[in-house]
Amino acid sequence: MKYKTDKHSFNLLAKMPRLRQVIRKNNILFYGIIIFMFTTGYIPLNFLIGKSRKLQIALHRKKDFSNLIKYEKRTLQPYFVKDDLKNVLVETKLILFYTKFFGETDRHIARSDQIFNRCPIEYRCKLTEDKSLMVKSSAVILHARDIYGGPMMGLPKERSDDQRWIYYNLESPSYMASPAWTFNGVFNWTMTYKLESDIPIPYGHMEETVDHTIQKPKLDTKFKLAFWRVSNCETLSLREKFVEDLQNYIPVDIYGQCGDLKCEINDSSLCDEFFSKHYKFYIAFENSLCRDYITEKPWKILESMDVVPIVMGNADYTKHLPRGSYIDVRDFKTPETLARHLIWLDQNDEAYLKHFSWRSHSIATMNDYPSWCKLCEMLHNRSLPRQVYNNLGDWFKPESDCITPRQFLPSWT
Numbered sequence: 001m002k003y004k005t006d007k008h009s010f011n012l013l014a015k016m017p018r019l020r021q022v023i024r025k026n027n028i029l030f031y032g033i034i035i036f037m038f039t040t041g042y043i044p045l046n047f048l049i050g051k052s053r054k055l056q057i058a059l060h061r062k063k064d065f066s067n068l069i070k071y072e073k074r075t076l077q078p079y080f081v082k083d084d085l086k087n088v089l090v091e092t093k094l095i096l097f098y099t100k101f102f103g104e105t106d107r108h109i110a111r112s113d114q115i116f117n118r119c120p121i122e123y124r125c126k127l128t129e130d131k132s133l134m135v136k137s138s139a140v141i142l143h144a145r146d147i148y149g150g151p152m153m154g155l156p157k158e159r160s161d162d163q164r165w166i167y168y169n170l171e172s173p174s175y176m177a178s179p180a181w182t183f184n185g186v187f188n189w190t191m192t193y194k195l196e197s198d199i200p201i202p203y204g205h206m207e208e209t210v211d212h213t214i215q216k217p218k219l220d221t222k223f224k225l226a227f228w229r230v231s232n233c234e235t236l237s238l239r240e241k242f243v244e245d246l247q248n249y250i251p252v253d254i255y256g257q258c259g260d261l262k263c264e265i266n267d268s269s270l271c272d273e274f275f276s277k278h279y280k281f282y283i284a285f286e287n288s289l290c291r292d293y294i295t296e297k298p299w300k301i302l303e304s305m306d307v308v309p310i311v312m313g314n315a316d317y318t319k320h321l322p323r324g325s326y327i328d329v330r331d332f333k334t335p336e337t338l339a340r341h342l343i344w345l346d347q348n349d350e351a352y353l354k355h356f357s358w359r360s361h362s363i364a365t366m367n368d369y370p371s372w373c374k375l376c377e378m379l380h381n382r383s384l385p386r387q388v389y390n391n392l393g394d395w396f397k398p399e400s401d402c403i404t405p406r407q408f409l410p411s412w413t
């Protein structure tokens with residue numbers, strides 16, 4: 001499909017502050033660009049934007065910008081055809097990922113270009129782990145789990161005043177190596193799963209789809225009811241106890257370290273295929289009951305499997321997942337009533353299949369690029385005020401964010 005790019009591209013270019021700045025401040029570079037554009041076949045007319053409104057309109061009518069900017073097919077996101085051109089037009093903000101990510105290089109470093117190419121075209125960022133770029137970096141990310149050694153240890157020594165230091169944390173305050181209070185007064189922005197973070201980074205998000213054909217799961221191979229894949233056997237949410245109670249009424253197959261079943265297939269994607277083909281429900285219970293804390297468990301299921309997740313977590317799931325795509329234990333008073341509902345769904349195909357109708361308008365994805373784009377956009381926004389979290393400990397602690405199983409489901413415990 002080819003999109004008419006003309007007007008939209010024109011507006012985009014006209015909006016770019018960097019472009020205007022370059023033209024104003026640096027004539028040599030400006031002429032350089034013109035020569036560059038002649039030699040590469042671009043017509044330099046685009047760069048007169050901002051000089052003359054009449055000229056703009058005249059040019060706009062004549063010139064098609066499709067050789068400069070193209071649009072991604074699925075999302076209709078604009079992107080520059082030539083990367084070197086974008087480098088000149090848009091200022092790149094560096095984001096230094098200072099710590100490791102669970103002991104390893106963060107996977108986003110390698111995906112940096114891939115992520116930021118999906119952001120609005122006016123914003124450009126680059127993720128790096130090269131500490132020699134500390135001074136040049138607009139933001140420094142520290143992953144909570146990977147800062148060791150007690151209060152104020154393991155932090156970078158130097159700091160420029162304009163830099164934003166970011167508290168990056170995807171784990172619940174109930175399970176943390178270093179409590180957040182040890183970083184009071186250190187961070188300017190928060191980037192966590194909590195919705196009220198400066199940059200919320202949930203484990204997944206929904207996207208609208210243009211493809212409205214629903215792929216309904218095949219039921220003839222689904223001869224098993226519920227499964228659970230789990231490696232953390234004793235948790236604060238007491239999910240293991242809930243599953244045990246559930247097992248009094250229905251079979252729940254437990255795979256991994258806390259159960260006696262193993263998926264013997266070598267390739268883990270084939271295991272997923274196996275689960276998807278044979279099971280109807282997945283136990284997607286969180287290990288702790290903390291506000292907004294929904295991990296990859298339901299997301300992975302909705303992204304790629306023909307299974308309905310059963311969720312347990314102290315989050316408003318309606319804010320995250322499509323209605324009907326999951327079953328919430330809080331809608332049932334006890335494991336027994338939940339079990340009875342699952343048995344009923346098992347016998348009523350039509351009702352069971354209704355849990356997949358959200359697929360006609362959206363897809364679930366664990367790609368977190370929208371959060372990185374938000375960060376990038378914020379780094380380009382000069383009017384955002386300075387800020388410091390002098391009391392990060394109060395913002396991120398189990399006492400205010402997490403509840404006990406008794407508070408969560410009084411009728412059960």
Ligand SMILES: *[C@@H]1O[C@H](CO)[C@@H](O)[C@H](O)[C@H]1NC(C)=O
Nearest residue numbers: 263264265266267268269270
């Ligand atoms: C599983 O995969 C590994 C590495 O790919 C291979 O060495 C091993 O033989 C495989 N095992 C089985 C049972 O297929």
Ligand SMILES: *[C@@H]1O[C@H](CO)[C@@H](O)[C@H](O)[C@H]1NC(C)=O
Nearest residue numbers: 377378380381382383384385
């Ligand atoms: C920059 O931040 C300010 C203050 O939050 C906001 O009002 C404005 O819309 C932002 N600008 C852009 C371009 O996002």
Ligand SMILES: *[C@@H]1O[C@H](CO)[C@@H](O)[C@H](O)[C@H]1NC(C)=O
Nearest residue numbers: 161162185186188386387388
């Ligand atoms: C970030 O926080 C530090 C204090 O820890 C502060 O000195 C600095 O001004 C803040 N920077 C911004 C841009 O908010």
